[in-house]
Amino acid sequence: MNNKNSNRMVEISGIIAGAIGPGKVLTDKDILDKYSRDETADLSLLPDILVRARDTSDVSAVLKICNDNNIPVTPRGAGSGVTGGALAARGGVILSLELLNKIIEIDCENMVAVVEPGVITGDIRRAALTMGLLYPPDPASLDICSIGGNVAENAGGPMAVKYGTTKDYIIGLEFVLPDGSVITTGGKIVKNATGYNLIGMLLGSEGTLAVITKIFLRLVPAPGASKDILIPFDTIDEAIDAVGAILRNRIVPSALEFMEEDAIKLVSKFFSGNIPFPDAGAHLLIKIDGSSDDSILSDMEHISEIINVDPEKIIAAESDIQRDKLWKARRSIREAIHLEDPAFMAEDCVVPRAAIPAFVKELKKFFEIRGLKSIMFGHAGDGNVHVDVLRSGRGYDEWKMLQPSLKEGIYKMAISMGGTITGEHGIGFSRKDYLHLALSCDEIELLKRIKKAFDPKMILNPGKIFSDDHKEPDDSPPC
Amino acid sequence: MEKLNISRLKEIVGEKNVKDDPADLYIYGTDASVHQAMPWAVVRPENAGQVQEIMRYANSEKIPVIPRGSGSGMCGQTVPVNGGIILDMKRMNKILEINLEDVYCRVEPGVIDDDLNKALKPYNVFFPPTPASSIIATIGGEIANNASGVRSVKYGAARDSLLGVKLVLASGDMISFGTTTRVEASGYQIERIIAGSEGTLGVIVEATLKFVPLPTIRCLGMTNFNKLEEAGDSISEIMASGCTPSMLELVDNVAIKAINNALKLNLPDVDAILIFEADGMVKEAVDFEITKIKDICETHGGFGTELSFDEKERERIYTGRKKLFPSLSKYKELMPSTSLADDMTVPYSKMAETTRKIHEIAKQNNIIMSAYGHCGSGCMHTKILMDTTKSESWKAAEKAVAQIYEYVNSVGGTTSAEHGIGISKAPAFKIEKAASLELMRGIKKAFDPNNILNPGKLQDASDDWLNATKLRYTVSDKCE
Structure with a gap:
């Protein structure tokens, strides 16, 4: 940062502090350094000023000042993004919404939650469940990500196969435009055909259009019963064929997760072999939920009839402890990869569901030729494949140089199979140079x-x- | 009109697909609303390439273009307020692909909803938004208005079933957004703003839609209430009880009388009727839900409940609701039903209060209004029954419409649930969205810099719906 810019930033932080109070404006080096990163591997972009807004009027004041003075503003929730979306690519202000963290209301009668953007998504889920209601989107980062970030990225999760992604639950928003004006759209209402769908515009807009300050979420009745099963397969083809057969037979599970061989091996190593079916070619994790045990039982029986697997091999879980055991491997993949090597590449492509086996195999070949190890897993029901690539012994600089061509290879393959480059994590900073592929x-x-x-x-x-x-x-x- | 080059249009789509005969223009100048205005020509493209050529021509000459499906809109969405070309999309009616493996279909915009569902039925799946007008409504129109219907309480509106769109912009450029997959986060979600944009942002030339399994078991029920409030309390409790009814309809006393007059059904002359349905694949699960709904209704005073799993019986129970719309004009002699204040959304806890309020406003203004709707999703429909030949009726209607939407706004509702805004709901829409009108105009400009696509609608519509166009009715005492 040159001196001129530095003086300018001191001046701007003074103006902001004057408008909203000095305690909310921070410029200490240590703190700014912390806010220069999110969960994106190996990326740091330093802001000049951190503002911790406490309410909508703070957000409005900060935006107006920055707009008048042409200062970049990057809104940020919990900083759990993996594409650098909440980092200050051009310096300026990080507008943190962490302190806008109130669950304002859970309205059981209208089945709506009204929340501020900084609330942790898992907290909303838990609060709704105590009232017999469910907020279904369940990104893997549930306990560390904020709902505002979920809206900005249109986050998904395993339950998307039955319940859809964040976009299917946002029925109202309050947001602030760069000029400081505050707009409310939608509310405690489900049906809405009233002109341009501004909610739809802001979903997945990654903080580039407006700053969200209040969110109305549609809740659904929490299912009365659920059951989870883990099925091992010899090959990924058989696993994905089974997914097709299940959906074709009109069973809609509330999760349909897959792991391929290398993912299973890696997690097995992480747990010293102590996971179910460590030698399988693929795992399928299925959750069925419904209003009563009867309907679930009938779906489960139906599943074991239509898939070609020895029923003895299917493990079922009904208690929370059993459930956690089943999900242990799937949930710990990222941790296992991290332990292997923290500098890995994480992509989240989408392909038509039936193309998953071909996509996985072709990509594996693509990486093998380059001597790279890859781990794939994801939401089989909606074709969302997480592709994690390990550095596999490459030096840091070489790895850096290699990444653009790897990304391009992955994205082009997804698109050629009728898919797209990201299902849940957005474009952000790290994929912006590839938008033209999609x-x-x-x-x-x-x-x-x-x-x-x-x-x-x-x-x-x-x-x-x-x-x-x-x-x-x-x-x-x-x- | 003088700048319109008819022969240029004929070159693009062929002689017989351009109409400029006044009789044809008259038909295309109105829809199911109260509005009417004459277009300059009607053009019927056969493919996306022709749409692109028409748009390039119209954009260079700054001629308004109004995309139109079957013209079943209730608020004047396709009425050409500034003249121009009506782009009749009904010839683009091919179902391009039904993909069972990846659970989507691709269709052209002119496909009729019922035809799509007929094509899907052999595969035991269906496209669920289905409005009451599904026998004529096109998929393109349903997307443009974010339409929905009785089953949307469980399955959502058109926007919820839309995976992707192919769109011709005002410039003639063709773009496509969305995918055939379920999850996507690549850039702004254009398909979501196209749903509900009423033909003002682009011409839909193809849509990718998801479909869902067709339930094998349905059970329909009907319960009577002596007090509207009892029905209202039942609605909230049903929705919060863990049930997901596939239908939950409220019918008020005005509608009951009209149905009895028109169809001689002898429905009890009660304050309100609730009609409900549960569907699924497992008899026990459907039974469980329908019993729960019935019990909730009866706890709140519902009586005379009828329930049936049988298809014929279900049809019989549903007859009145099904024919409600045409029946309304039979409530009273010479009091036809007009499409005004035709739809709105309120939180479902406010359904009963809203119905009372509508009756109260009707009484104050000396008109008759019926209220009914898909109460499981907070959607209320009304119709104004009035002597359309008298200008004083229209004055009263104007006042009532304004009062109703003022109330809707005050309880946190919105101007339209599923019919859209068009012309007749625009004044209420503009009040509701006052803070975002400039932003909406900016978005419109980003898509359509010359403002040629369906101009004069939504944020750009007149604040005075009554005088925005001619009326489709003859008002005999009007001083011209």
């Missing part, structure tokens, strides 16, 4: 014009989603 030039131009309609001075989370958002939409070179 979208055409005309499509990207339209997105940029929309960005401009929300944020004419391009101050909100600049340097994300688009590789060249500092250029005027119409100035961009034709692709």
Whole structure:
């Protein structure tokens, strides 16, 4: 940071402190350093100022000041993102929403939760469950991610196969535009055909269009009963065939997770071999829920009839302890990878469900040729494949150099099979140079014009989603 | 109109697919709303390439283009307030793909809802948003209005079933957003704003839709209530009880009288009727739900409950609700039902209160209003029954409409549940969305810089619906 910029930032932090109170504005080096990272492997982007907003009017004041002074603002929830979405790519202000962390209301009569964006998603889930209601989206980071971040990334999770992703539960938002104006759209209502769906625009917009300050979530009745089973298969093809057979037979499980051979091996090593079926070629974890035990039983019987597996080999869990045992391997994959080597690459492509085996095998080949080890697992029911690539002994610089070509290879393969480059984690910073693989030039131009309609001075989370958002939409070179 | 080059249009789609005869234009100048305005021409494209060419021509000449399906909209969405070209999408009616393995289908926008469901039925799956008008409504129109219907309480609206769209922009560029997969987080979710955009942002030329398993077992029930509030309390309790009814309909006394007059069904002359359905694959599970719903209704004073799993019986029980819409004009002689204040959403805890309020506002303004709706999703429909030949009826209706939406707004509801905004609900919409109108105009401009796509609707519509266009009715005492 040069001196001129540094003086300017001192001045801006003074103006913000004057407007919302000094205690909420921080510029200490140690703290800024902490906020220069999220869960994205190997990425650090330093902000100049950290603001911890406490309410909507703080957010509005900060945005107005920054907009008037052309200072970049990057909204941030719990910092659990894995594509650098909440990092200050162009410096300026990190607007933390961690302290907007109240569950304002759980309205049982209308089955709606009203929450602030900084609330941890798992806390909403637990609060709703005590009232017999369910907030279904369950990203793996449930206990560390915030609901505002889930909306901004349109987060998913295992239960998406039955219940959908975050987008299916947001029925109202309060948000602040870069000029400081506060807009409320939707509310405690389910049906809504009232003009442009601004909620839909903000979902997955990764903090580039507005800052969300209040969220209305639709809740559903918590299922009365549920059961989990783990089924081992010899090959990934057999596992995914079984998924197809289950869905074709009109059974909609509330989770359908798969792990391929290398993922199983790695986790098995992590637990010293103490997991169910450590030698299988693939695991399928299935959860069935419903209003009564009868309906679940009938679905379970049906599943064992239609899949070609020795019923003796199916492990079922009904108690929480048994359940945790079954899910142990699936839930610990990331931890196991991390232990192996913290510098790994994590992608989350989507392909049509039936293409999962081909996708996994082709990608494995692609990595093997390059002498790289890969781990794949994910949400089989909706074709969401997590692709984690290990450094496999490469030096740091070489690994860095290698990544762009690996990413491009993975994305191109997903797209060629009719899929897309990210299912849950967004584009953010680390994938912005690849958006053109998923979208055409005309499509990207339209997105940029929309960005401009929300944020004419391009101050909100600049340097994300688009590789060249500092250029005027119409100035961009034709692709 | 003078700038419209008819022969250019004929070059693109062929002679017989361009209409400019006044009789045709008259038909295409109205829909199911109270509005009417004359277009300059009707053009019927056969494929996306023709749509692109038409848009390029219209954009260069700044001629308004109004995409239209079957014209079953209730609020004037396809009425050409500034003239221009009506783009009749009904020839683009091919079902392009039904993919069972990945559970989606791709269709052209002119496919009729019922035809799609007929095509899906052999595979034991269905496309669930299905509005009451499914016999004529096109998929394109349903997406553009984010339509829904009686089963949306369980299965959601058009937006919830939409996985992706292919869109021709005003510039003629073709773009596509969304995927055939269930989860996606690549950039802004354009398909979600297209649902409900009423033809103002782009022309839908293809949609990718998800479908769901067709339930094998259904059970329908009907219960009578002497007091509306008892029905209202039942609704909230049913929704919070853990049940997911596949239908939960409220019918008020005005509607009951109208149905009895029209169909001689001899329904009891009670304050309210609730009709409910549970569906599923397992008899025990459906039984469990329907019994729970019935018990809740009866705890709150519901009586004379009828229940049936049998298809014929279910049809009989449902007859009144099914024919409610045409029956309303039979409530009283010379009091036709008009599509005004036709739909709204309120929190479901407010359904009974809203119904009372509607009756009260009707009484104050000396008109008759019926309230009924998909109460499991907080959706209320009304119709104004009035002597449409008298200008004083229209004045009264204008006042009642404004009062109703003021109330809806005050309880945290919204102007439209499933019919959209168009022209007749625009004044209420503009009050509700006052803080975001500028933003919406910015979004419109990002898609359509020359404002040629369905101009004069939504945020750009008139604040005075009554005088925004001609009325589809003859008002005999009106001083012109």
